[in-house]
Amino acid sequence: MTKSVKIIVSVFCIVFLFSSVSVASNYDSFQKYLGKNEVELTQEIQDFNTAQLFAEFNKIASVTNIQSDVSVLIPLMKELVNRKDEIQNSEIIDFISNKSNSVVARENMIDFFMIKNTEDPAKKNEIKSLLTDDEIETELKARIVIIVPLKTEDINLLVDFVEKDAGILAFNSLKRISKINEKLAYEISSNILSEQDSHSELKISAALKATSKYFKNNVNKSSDTVYSINEYEFIELNKKIINSNESALLKDAALFSLSELGTKESLLEIINNKNIDIELKAYAIDENAKVLEDILKNSSDISDIEMVIQALEILPVNNLIEDLETATKNINDSELIEKSEKVLKTKSKSINSTNKY
Numbered sequence: 001m002t003k004s005v006k007i008i009v010s011v012f013c014i015v016f017l018f019s020s021v022s023v024a025s026n027y028d029s030f031q032k033y034l035g036k037n038e039v040e041l042t043q044e045i046q047d048f049n050t051a052q053l054f055a056e057f058n059k060i061a062s063v064t065n066i067q068s069d070v071s072v073l074i075p076l077m078k079e080l081v082n083r084k085d086e087i088q089n090s091e092i093i094d095f096i097s098n099k100s101n102s103v104v105a106r107e108n109m110i111d112f113f114m115i116k117n118t119e120d121p122a123k124k125n126e127i128k129s130l131l132t133d134d135e136i137e138t139e140l141k142a143r144i145v146i147i148v149p150l151k152t153e154d155i156n157l158l159v160d161f162v163e164k165d166a167g168i169l170a171f172n173s174l175k176r177i178s179k180i181n182e183k184l185a186y187e188i189s190s191n192i193l194s195e196q197d198s199h200s201e202l203k204i205s206a207a208l209k210a211t212s213k214y215f216k217n218n219v220n221k222s223s224d225t226v227y228s229i230n231e232y233e234f235i236e237l238n239k240k241i242i243n244s245n246e247s248a249l250l251k252d253a254a255l256f257s258l259s260e261l262g263t264k265e266s267l268l269e270i271i272n273n274k275n276i277d278i279e280l281k282a283y284a285i286d287e288n289a290k291v292l293e294d295i296l297k298n299s300s301d302i303s304d305i306e307m308v309i310q311a312l313e314i315l316p317v318n319n320l321i322e323d324l325e326t327a328t329k330n331i332n333d334s335e336l337i338e339k340s341e342k343v344l345k346t347k348s349k350s351i352n353s354t355n356k357y
Contacts, residue, residue, distance in 0.1 A: 041075040050087060053079060054095055061105035084116040089126050092116070096130060096140065103137060110143045124148055131157060142169040145176050152180055162188060166200035174206040178213055186214035190229045193237060205253035208238065212257035235266055243275050259284040262291055264304070271310050282315040286354060289317050296323040302333055309339050316346040 048056060057076055080087075092113045096106045110127065117123040130136045131144055131154075141161070150158065158180075161173035178185035189207035192199050199207075215231045229237065234257075241254040255276060258266040270276055270284045285292070292311055295304050305327055312320055321344060328340045 042078070045075050045079045048079070050083070050091065053083070054091070057109075058095075058101045058105040061108065062102035080112060081115070084112070087116065089113065089117070089123060093127060093130065096127075097133065097136065099135065099137075103139060106140055107143050110140065110147065114147055121149065128154070138165060138167060138169040142167075142172045145169065146172040150176055150180065155180060155184065159184075159188065162203070167202055170200070171202040171206040174203070174210055178210040182210075182214045182217060185210040189214075193229055193234075201247055201249050205249055208241075208250075208253045208257040209260070212260045216260060216262055231261075231263075232265075235261070235269055238266075239269055239273065242273060255280055255284070259287050262288050264291065264295060264307070267291055267311070268307055271307065271314065278314060285311045285315045285317070289320060292317075292320055293323060296320065296327045300327075300330075302331070302336060305331065306336055306339070309336070309343055312343045312346070313339075316343065316349060318347065318352050321347045 045053065045056070053076070057080065060076060092109055095101060096109050096113075098106075113127050114124060117126075125148070127144060127148060128150070131141055145158065145161070155177065158173040158177050162170045162177070164170075165173070174185060174188065177188065189210040192203055192207040193211065196204055211229065211234055215234060238254040238258045241250050245251055245254075255270065258270055267284065267288050270281055292308050296308055299305070305324075308320065308324060308327075312324065324340060325344055328337060331337060331340075
């Protein structure tokens with residue numbers, strides 16, 4: 001098996017590993033694969049025509065779940081990839097459209113469609129026709145939305161998905177809108193966040209992410225007062241979610257949106273918030289090491305330096321400790337100097353930041 005085929009097969013198998021569908025009528029086919037080695041299976045599969053290969057693919061996918069031995073899928077995946085130049089796009093789309101095939105198999109056929117058309121972006125658009133098919137399940141549309149390179153002309157459809165769906169399709173659609181038009185995603189998200197009781201947790205979490213991205217990437221963000229949330233209010237909203245919401249999904253979304261925002265104010269909220277686990281604080285500090293570096297190099301404000309010290313007490317980052325030593329040379333605050341010296345002593349145990357630094 002070539003290296004590239006192994007990589008593609010591994011991607012398929014990971015997707016299968018986290019899918020859970022059980023179809024008893026196909027279990028015998030699955031057991032057949034467990035009883036043969038890869039050489040035997042490869043020989044048998046090579047004799048399949050395309051229709052037979054697709055049928056076998058569906059049978060095994062329909063009974064593969066997290067408890068299954070996913071290695072039995074490798075020969076099928078390998079043969080499917082090996083034949084990608086022989087298989088027509090229309091055959092794949094027909095398979096995906098056929099509701100008698102398992103959702104797991106059809107989801108993975110969407111991935112296979114994208115792999116097949118990697119070098120021809122125009123052909124990737126052929127699968128977009130499924131987005132307007134009312135018979136196609138939302139989870140399949142969600143997969144298409146997130147992996148097909150949708151563009152400005154698809155915005156109206158994506159907005160419609162956000163408005164009408166409450167699950168993964170809305171989540172993925174808002175994420176995609178954010179990649180195409182950040183300001184529009186911010187407008188939509190602002191409305192969602194101002195009426196949280198009317199929206200699902202998935203939609204709210206997507207709105208948090210899209211808003212964070214917009215504020216981070218737009219210099220004049222605070223001037224958008226026409227919408228119902230500005231950056232300060234956004235930080236306060238995330239703080240409220242972290243402090244009061246019982247939903248783990250929303251708590252995590254709020255934490256990550258604060259971290260992604262990447263401002264002194266958002267990072268200070270993370271550092272000081274007692275409801276955020278120390279491990280997540282360390283993640284945010286690592287993610288925003290460049291923010292802390294800029295503070296040390298450009299600010300002589302005592303409160304700013306104290307904030308960096310607090311961060312380094314949680315996660316000692318090597319380069320930042322060196323910058324702290326320079327920044328505190330001309331400080332006369334004895335209490336701050338004492339805290340700084342304690343942090344400087346951790347240099348031998350410090351780490352190099354792994355994110356954005």
